Amino acid sequence: MKQILSKEERWNLNWSRTRASAEGYFQIQRPIPTLRRNITSKKPSSKCPRQLRTHSRLLKEHTTTCCVTSSKVNVSQPQRSTPRSIYDVSNNNILGFGANLSQDHPGFNDLSYKARRAWISELASAHKIGMPIPRIAYNQEELQVWKTVLQELRDLLPQHACKQYLQAAPLFNFTPNQIPQLQDVNEVLNRATGWSIRPAAGLLHPRDFLAGLAFKTFHSTQYIRHPSSPSYTPEPDLVHELIGHVPLLADAAFADMLQTLGEASLGVDDKQIWHLIKVYWYTVEFGVVREGSCVKAFGAGILSSFGELQHMSKGTAQFETLDPFIAQPKMSYKDGFQNRYFVLETFEAGRDMLQDYAMKAKLPQELQGSSTLA
Numbered sequence: 608m609k610q611i612l613s614k615e616e617r618w619n620l621n622w623s624r625t626r627a628s629a630e631g632y633f634q635i636q637r638p639i640p641t642l643r644r645n646i647t648s649k650k651p652s653s654k655c656p657r658q659l660r661t662h663s664r665l666l667k668e669h670t671t672t673c674c675v676t677s678s679k680v681n682v683s684q685p686q687r688s689t690p691r692s693i694y695d696v697s698n699n700n701i702l703g704f705g706a707n708l709s710q711d712h713p714g715f716n717d718l719s720y721k722a723r724r725a726w727i728s729e730l731a732s733a734h735k736i737g738m739p740i741p742r743i744a745y746n747q748e749e750l751q752v753w754k755t756v757l758q759e760l761r762d763l764l765p766q767h768a769c770k771q772y773l774q775a776a777p778l779f780n781f782t783p784n785q786i787p788q789l790q791d792v793n794e795v796l797n798r799a800t801g802w803s804i805r806p807a808a809g810l811l812h813p814r815d816f817l818a819g820l821a822f823k824t825f826h827s828t829q830y831i832r833h834p835s836s837p838s839y840t841p842e843p844d845l846v847h848e849l850i851g852h853v854p855l856l857a858d859a860a861f862a863d864m865l866q867t868l869g870e871a872s873l874g875v876d877d878k879q880i881w882h883l884i885k886v887y888w889y890t891v892e893f894g895v896v897r898e899g900s901c902v903k904a905f906g907a908g909i910l911s912s913f914g915e916l917q918h919m920s921k922g923t924a925q926f927e928t929l930d931p932f933i934a935q936p937k938m939s940y941k942d943g944f945q946n947r948y949f950v951l952e953t954f955e956a957g958r959d960m961l962q963d964y965a966m967k968a969k970l971p972q973e974l975q976g977s978s979t980l981a
């Protein structure tokens with residue numbers, strides 16, 4: 608390890624000791640790897656190994672004093688517990704659309720739908736990391752929803768989805784006659800990119816959701832949208848997760864970009880979390896990527912929606928370059944199709960941009976204060 612690091616831009620692995628942080632992460636002094644270069648103000652190169660980039664962030668947030676070569680570096684006091692592994696990330700901190708659906712949810716007046724959704728959500732809440740994801744016996748109504756959405760998208764996806772999505776999708780062999788089980792999907796992803804799916808009871812709090820990405824874990828709902836509106840759901844559901852998100856998790860470059868976004872969230876304050884979730888929204892949910900003279904969809908909110916995919920492909924919306932360093936537009940689940948899409952040149956360029964953002968600790972003044980979802 609030390610040799611590998613030394614070869615790469617003269618990064619050096621030294622042993623260091625830290626004092627106890629305010630939260631007690633390093634209450635027992637122990638050796639940890641650290642970087643010879645300044646870890647507080649200058650960004651490490653994107654070539655810096657991922658573990659060390661993450662480690663430098665953790666050092667910044669969880670140590671009151673750390674030894675970098677022979678000099679002491681002052682770093683700020685930690686504000687909260689930063690997860691050190693997926694075991695520190697809760698899948699039970701659900702935002703909105705919990706057991707009591709809002710009045711404008713298509714299933715609001717359907718008691719049997721609400722009971723089934725609640726039952727599937729409870730299974731997700733009870734899931735323990737490392738255990739198989741429970742298999743759900745989806746009923747005919749749910750299967751019909753899946754079939755409808757898959758058929759709606761059958762002709763549009765090959766035309767408008769990005770090439771990485773189209774290359775990865777066959778791994779999962781989605782067919783109209785069966786709703787895939789998350790456990791099976793999980794096994795394919797483990798083999799393809801080392802990512803995992805973890806069931807969640809609903810829309811997870813952004814801090815937990817983003818933290819999961821840092822540990823190559825995608826939190827996914829397991830229930831199906833209401834059968835009265837197969838083409839629309841106001842909340843994430845399994846159809847959206849499978850068609851929109853899953854295939855690209857099997858693409859190494861995309862998965863790397865996603866992990867970078869997750870790493871950027873570790874230990875940041877709430878304002879930055881809400882900023883990052885907007886960056887997530889305009890990339891992972893509604894992003895497009897350039898392919899020659901065209902733009903193609905990679906955002907799950909586009910890929911899993913017949914209407915959104917048609918809308919994006921008409922080219923009538925605005926297409927802009929993503930800049931994570933500036934305030935992002937408000938996002939909404941309910942106001943129709945997006946009126947602007949953000950374009951990445953490549954997933955690798957997106958990853959580098961997010962890495963750059965992640966290493967610049969402080970948000971610009973104009974971003975401080977906004978912390979609402981809609």
Ligand SMILES: [Fe+2]
Nearest residue numbers: 843847892907
């Ligand atoms: Fe999503």
